[in-house]
Amino acid sequence: MEFHLSGRAWKFGDDIDSGQMAIGQYTRQGVEVYSAHCLENLRPEFPREVAPGDIIVAGRNFGSGSSRETAVLALRHLGVGAVVAVFFSRLFFRNAINLGLPVIECAEAIHIDDGDQLELHPVEGRIVDRTSNAAYQGLVLPSHLLEIIEAGGLVPFLEQRI
Amino acid sequence: MAWAMTTGKTLAEKVLARHSGNGEVIAGDIVWAEPSVAMMDDPLGPKMVQSELRRLGNRIKHPERVVVISDHCAPPSTILQADLLTLTRNWAKEYRIQRFHEYEGICHQVMVEKGYVRPGDLVVGTDSHTVTGGALGSFSTGIGSTEMLGVLVTGQMWFRVPETVKVVWDGALQDGVMAKDMILQVLGDFGSAGLTYRAVEFGGQAVREMPVDQRLCLSNMTVEGGAKAGLIAPDEKTFEYLSQRISPEELESIEPLNADPDAVYSQRKQYSAAALAPMVALPGNPADACAATEVLGERIDQAYIGSCAGGRLSDLAIVARVVKGRRVAPGVRLIVCPASRTVYQQALSSGILETLYESGAIITAAGCGACGGGHSGVLGAGEVCISATNRNFKGRMGDPSSQVFLASPASVAAAAVEGKISDPRAYI
Numbered sequence: 001m002e003f004h005l006s007g008r009a010w011k012f013g014d015d016i017d018s019g020q021m022a023i024g025q026y027t028r029q030g031v032e033v034y035s036a037h038c039l040e041n042l043r044p045e046f047p048r049e050v051a052p053g054d055i056i057v058a059g060r061n062f063g064s065g066s067s068r069e070t071a072v073l074a075l076r077h078l079g080v081g082a083v084v085a086v087f088f089s090r091l092f093f094r095n096a097i098n099l100g101l102p103v104i105e106c107a108e109a110i111h112i113d114d115g116d117q118l119e120l121h122p123v124e125g126r127i128v129d130r131t132s133n134a135a136y137q138g139l140v141l142p143s144h145l146l147e148i149i150e151a152g153g154l155v156p157f158l159e160q161r162i
Numbered sequence: 163m164a165w166a167m168t169t170g171k172t173l174a175e176k177v178l179a180r181h182s183g184n185g186e187v188i189a190g191d192i193v194w195a196e197p198s199v200a201m202m203d204d205p206l207g208p209k210m211v212q213s214e215l216r217r218l219g220n221r222i223k224h225p226e227r228v229v230v231i232s233d234h235c236a237p238p239s240t241i242l243q244a245d246l247l248t249l250t251r252n253w254a255k256e257y258r259i260q261r262f263h264e265y266e267g268i269c270h271q272v273m274v275e276k277g278y279v280r281p282g283d284l285v286v287g288t289d290s291h292t293v294t295g296g297a298l299g300s301f302s303t304g305i306g307s308t309e310m311l312g313v314l315v316t317g318q319m320w321f322r323v324p325e326t327v328k329v330v331w332d333g334a335l336q337d338g339v340m341a342k343d344m345i346l347q348v349l350g351d352f353g354s355a356g357l358t359y360r361a362v363e364f365g366g367q368a369v370r371e372m373p374v375d376q377r378l379c380l381s382n383m384t385v386e387g388g389a390k391a392g393l394i395a396p397d398e399k400t401f402e403y404l405s406q407r408i409s410p411e412e413l414e415s416i417e418p419l420n421a422d423p424d425a426v427y428s429q430r431k432q433y434s435a436a437a438l439a440p441m442v443a444l445p446g447n448p449a450d451a452c453a454a455t456e457v458l459g460e461r462i463d464q465a466y467i468g469s470c471a472g473g474r475l476s477d478l479a480i481v482a483r484v485v486k487g488r489r490v491a492p493g494v495r496l497i498v499c500p501a502s503r504t505v506y507q508q509a510l511s512s513g514i515l516e517t518l519y520e521s522g523a524i525i526t527a528a529g530c531g532a533c534g535g536g537h538s539g540v541l542g543a544g545e546v547c548i549s550a551t552n553r554n555f556k557g558r559m560g561d562p563s564s565q566v567f568l569a570s571p572a573s574v575a576a577a578a579v580e581g582k583i584s585d586p587r588a589y590i
């Protein structure tokens with residue numbers, strides 16, 4: 001069941017709310033539109049330059065505020081491979097798992113620099129920073145949540161079971 | 163030795179124990195539970211689950227537990243919003259959802275007004291402010307659309323039983339100081355993530371004396387601290403409120419739950435209500451709160467009364483007290499958006515709307531209005547708003563360069579009259 005990801009780190013601060021990933025005025029215009037504005041109020045180049053497999057690294061309380069899953073969908077649409085944060089808001093955390101986006105909670109995430117090349121092992125909660133040659137241990141998810149992520153989200157997970 | 167392990171339980175633990183069929187659960191346990199009510203709104207409800215529901219067998223396990231309420235886009239300001247309302251309405255019809263509402267107001271207000279949320283219930287909804295229902299002694303929490311899909315198909319969802327923070331407000335509030343000021347104080351102390359994954363239980367004299375109308379605001383904004391639920395133990399006020407909304411038989415059938423006197427809390431915080439002065443949250447973060455005196459005199463372009471935090475009858479009533487016989491300052495717009503049609507009607511028949519109208523206020527249709535930047539009061543570049551709503555994240559009510567201060571309805575009204583942030587106690 002081992003799977004791993006690698007990509008460049010995009011560093012963000014604390015309290016990034018879900019309304020920055022899916023901006024209210026654009027969410028009703030479809031994923032193409034709102035993902036093209038994802039996080040632009042904080043880093044205007046992000047939606048243009050993020051590459052498939054890249055990893056978001058953030059501080060405390062990532063994904064606060066609204067319950068909108070469009071925040072996760074925008075990241076997935078842009079190809080973001082995973083999010084590492086000091087900790088997540090409750091709703092973002094659940095939504096990410098339900099939509100198959102790996103999330104790792106790691107207090108040491110703040111030591112990772114923007115642009116670093118990362119390797120992630122979600123099952124063990126391990127993060128390797130290839131640029132600084134450091135390794136960090138994040139929280140390991142309970143197995144039933146890992147199963148949902150590995151199935152690709154709650155829908156495929158339920159589909160396998162009905 | 164089971165007896166040695168038994169300790170008092172919090173309200174959150176008791177509600178989750180009841181709905182998970184476990185005799186006892188304790189903070190940290192992961193349980194599968196059956197929500198009593200599953201509420202969907204227009205942006206994050208039917209539209210988001212419809213196609214996947216078909217993929218998963220196209221059957222709702224308990225349609226009688228489902229509530230669908232269109233509020234964010236009602237009345238629509240764009241064609242896209244109008245189409246979303248149509249889709250939501252058709253979906254509710256197709257799946258024979260009896261409890262469907264549109265144009266009736268904000269989902270969280272309609273939920274309590276219709277008596278859908280009851281003490282001891284486990285309530286989930288596709289909007290983060292579903293926590294509002296905790297004010298009636300339920301465990302109410304927001305979930306994502308995919309999570310809702312799971313609830314529709316299986317009738318169940320997993321929960322991690324949260325630790326509870328007990329927040330007690332002793333004494334009585336000064337006139338002109340409101341539930342909103344209390345919760346801004348709490349958020350300022352705990353920070354925007356200080357309550358993450360926790361439940362909050364409110365208590366104390368000031369909470370007991372407060373009408374249910376105001377209690378809803380306390381529970382509503384616990385999510386701004388990251389909380390999973392904000393609960394208030396049911397009392398005579400709760401049952402009085404419910405008795406006006408549900409039949410005597412239904413009222414009789416409720417088995418309320420309460421926390422044990424020796425319940426284990428992860429933290430306790432005690433406040434003096436009498437010492438509380440009006441608060442504001444500075445633009446950008448609802449938990450960046452300070453005493454209003456620190457920003458007195460900040461000029462404003464818009465004053466906004468509304469939302470599931472500040473658009474209820476008691477809110478409109480205090481606004482009317484502040485503006486009665488006065489005029490909104492030149493160049494400022496005061497927008498009042500009642501939380502529901504019922505609130506609208508009550509404010510109309512009690513003369514509140516007339517007082518507001520005469521002061522120069524603009525009264526809009528009941529619903530979410532400009533709270534989430536949808537319509538009827540969206541902010542332009544560089545504009546400054548003081549708002550009785552619950553969120554002021556960058557760009558939420560309009561242009562990213564606009565600024566939103568959060569404050570109580572009384573403070574918003576005083577600011578509308580002065581054209582700048584002011585102390586409402588001078589007007590009461």
Ligand code: SF4
Binds near residue numbers: 269291
């Ligand atoms: S009033 Fe505002 S916070 Fe409440 S549900 Fe509507 S948009 Fe959300």
